[in-house]
Amino acid sequence: MPSESLRWETLEALKNSPKGKLKYSPDWLENGEFLLYFLSIKCNLGEQKRLLSLMHVMHVCFLSQAELSLRQEQQERLVATAANCESEQLKRYEELMELKQRQEYQSMRDMLEKETQESLGRQEKLREEHRHRMKILNLRLREAEQQRLREAELERQRQVEGRERHRAINAIQEEVLQLNQLLQPRPSTLTDPALDHTPYITRGNQLCSQVSEVVPASADGQFPSVEDLTVAERALQEMRSLVRNLQDEVAQAAERKRKEQEEEEGKKKRHEELKAQQEEQKKTAARSAKEKAKKEGLQTGADESTLKWYNALQDAASQCAQAFDELSKAKDTQTKKLKMELQKAATTPVSQIANISGAPLKEAFEKIDKLLSSRPVTSAGKTVSTSQHPQGLEFVSYKLAEKFVKQGEEEVASNHSAAFPIAAVASGIWELHPNIGELILAHLHKKCPYAVPHYPPMESGTSVEDYQKILGYRVDDSKVEGQDSFLKRMSGMIRLYAAIIQMRWPYTGKQGPHPHGLNHGWRWLAQILNMEPLADITATILFDFLEVCGNALMKLYRGQFWKLILLIYEEYFPRFRFRFQMYLEQLLSYPNKPYINGKLIYSAFRRTNLKKKLKKKDSYDWFCGRNIRI
Numbered sequence: 001m002p003s004e005s006l007r008w009e010t011l012e013a014l015k016n017s018p019k020g021k022l023k024y025s026p027d028w029l030e031n032g033e034f035l036l037y038f039l040s041i042k043c044n045l046g047e048q049k050r051l052l053s054l055m056h057v058m059h060v061c062f063l064s065q066a067e068l069s070l071r072q073e074q075q076e077r078l079v080a081t082a083a084n085c086e087s088e089q090l091k092r093y094e095e096l097m098e099l100k101q102r103q104e105y106q107s108m109r110d111m112l113e114k115e116t117q118e119s120l121g122r123q124e125k126l127r128e129e130h131r132h133r134m135k136i137l138n139l140r141l142r143e144a145e146q147q148r149l150r151e152a153e154l155e156r157q158r159q160v161e162g163r164e165r166h167r168a169i170n171a172i173q174e175e176v177l178q179l180n181q182l183l184q185p186r187p188s189t190l191t192d193p194a195l196d197h198t199p200y201i202t203r204g205n206q207l208c209s210q211v212s213e214v215v216p217a218s219a220d221g222q223f224p225s226v227e228d229l230t231v232a233e234r235a236l237q238e239m240r241s242l243v244r245n246l247q248d249e250v251a252q253a254a255e256r257k258r259k260e261q262e263e264e265e266g267k268k269k270r271h272e273e274l275k276a277q278q279e280e281q282k283k284t285a286a287r288s289a290k291e292k293a294k295k296e297g298l299q300t301g302a303d304e305s306t307l308k309w310y311n312a313l314q315d316a317a318s319q320c321a322q323a324f325d326e327l328s329k330a331k332d333t334q335t336k337k338l339k340m341e342l343q344k345a346a347t348t349p350v351s352q353i354a355n356i357s358g359a360p361l362k363e364a365f366e367k368i369d370k371l372l373s374s375r376p377v378t379s380a381g382k383t384v385s386t387s388q389h390p391q392g393l394e395f396v397s398y399k400l401a402e403k404f405v406k407q408g409e410e411e412v413a414s415n416h417s418a419a420f421p422i423a424a425v426a427s428g429i430w431e432l433h434p435n436i437g438e439l440i441l442a443h444l445h446k447k448c449p450y451a452v453p454h455y456p457p458m459e460s461g462t463s464v465e466d467y468q469k470i471l472g473y474r475v476d477d478s479k480v481e482g483q484d485s486f487l488k489r490m491s492g493m494i495r496l497y498a499a500i501i502q503m504r505w506p507y508t509g510k511q512g513p514h515p516h517g518l519n520h521g522w523r524w525l526a527q528i529l530n531m532e533p534l535a536d537i538t539a540t541i542l543f544d545f546l547e548v549c550g551n552a553l554m555k556l557y558r559g560q561f562w563k564l565i566l567l568i569y570e571e572y573f574p575r576f577r578f579r580f581q582m583y584l585e586q587l588l589s590y591p592n593k594p595y596i597n598g599k600l601i602y603s604a605f606r607r608t609n610l611k612k613k614l615k616k617k618d619s620y621d622w623f624c625g626r627n628i629r630i
Helices: 002-016 031-043 045-182 198-219 226-266 269-295 304-323 332-350 357-371 390-414 416-432 434-447 464-471 481-500 519-530 537-557 559-589 607-613 618-625
Strands: 377-379 382-384
Touching: 002 045, 031 390, 045 198, 045 226, 045 607, 304 390, 332 357, 332 377, 332 382, 357 377, 357 390, 357 416, 390 416, 390 434, 416 434, 416 481, 416 519, 434 519, 481 519, 481 537, 519 537, 519 559, 537 559
Parallel strands: none
Antiparallel strands: 377 382
């Protein structure tokens, strides 16, 4: 500071001045002997005066020196005090400066630590952001890789499907060309003027061109589309139909030629055959006369083997129903929804079958086949499969068979021509899935026991309503349906059964026998003629069966069929008339106690009563004993 520096300069100047060099002796007061010495030297007056003046001067000097020394001591003390004070101030100043330096150093260190912490925090935040970005980037990379793999898999699958379609189209083209060769006329058919191959060859060439138009598009490196494959398949199916039709015409022409030859050869033998047939009829009449003597009449019910077969089918249907008991009684919403979707997927294609044919009929068949093969199908905009539930296949099989029979009961009963497309689909499904056929028979026999054929007897303990249900009647609130409605439903189901045993699915590749063919229809016809007829149901079902299936039976059994028709006309038909007459007489005799519809009162048909009613002896003999053996 300026004031302090001036003080130090003043002290230095004073110290270097002559005054500063004076030294005070504290022994001056004690060493006063020289004064006595001067007094002892001369004691004269003048000397005394001089001495006194000298003493005065010396005293004054002494006082001055004493005062000077005192001031000097005071000044030194002040200087020492000031120096000490300044030194202390300097020390305090230095301490203050050191404190400020320490504080500044501490604040700087705190600031550095704070900045270090902030820097570490920023670094940690940056590292966290970096880790987050890396995580997001890894997720995106993983998603991109998964997307790439999915796209690669889809592309691979598309390539596989495309190559498969390409191979399929090549195979179709090869088969179409081979089938087209079959349309060419053979040397054996060239001589037949009634057989014209030109329309078949023209259409076959058109189909070959249609398939050839699809193949070049796939040969350019592009795979054929599903539409191209569909077009080729349709062309193949049509080509197969052409070949079948041509083969049928060739077979018919050969058959006509053979028949003409047989007719020419048989003219000479016809009279001999007629004579032999008359002799055979006489022998048959003799054998039947012997059998009549042993038996009282026809059977009152189905034979043991037929009943065993009937019960086995019902047991199989019951086991199938028990197999999906958990699914049918499910309470959770998801399972109920799945059950409804499966039922719709099974019944909707069957409901759509009426008089349709061709592609729509094939589409309905393929939907049912896919569903039964546990493949996904689309129904009402939703994809459903029987593999979604362990009991899905049993449930769908049961409901599908039930729906087929219901279509016969309702659709065929109202529209007789609907029996054939429904039967074609049912027969094709039966051939691919045999258990469906057994379930169809079980449902059919349960609703229409006359399709067995079986006339269930009324057992003891069975109520009237229950027995009416067993016979096939609908009973709602103790009210039985009318006879017309009952006969209409039975007629529809018999017509469906008669169509099934003769129809084959036209698009099947299998060449095996029919799963339930015309031999079963012949068995049914034989058994129905071996049983006591009912008043109206027997005539109804026999008429419906022969109207639908008679032509097919005639082609297969030929002479035997015509013998059977002659038998029905000459001997079985009069018994219908008599049976209905007896039924009306019983109703008129007991108007307050009408018999149950379909119930057989066997006591009214004993030999003694029939002798009174029947006038013709031959009709009575036939009714009492003759059975048909096929």
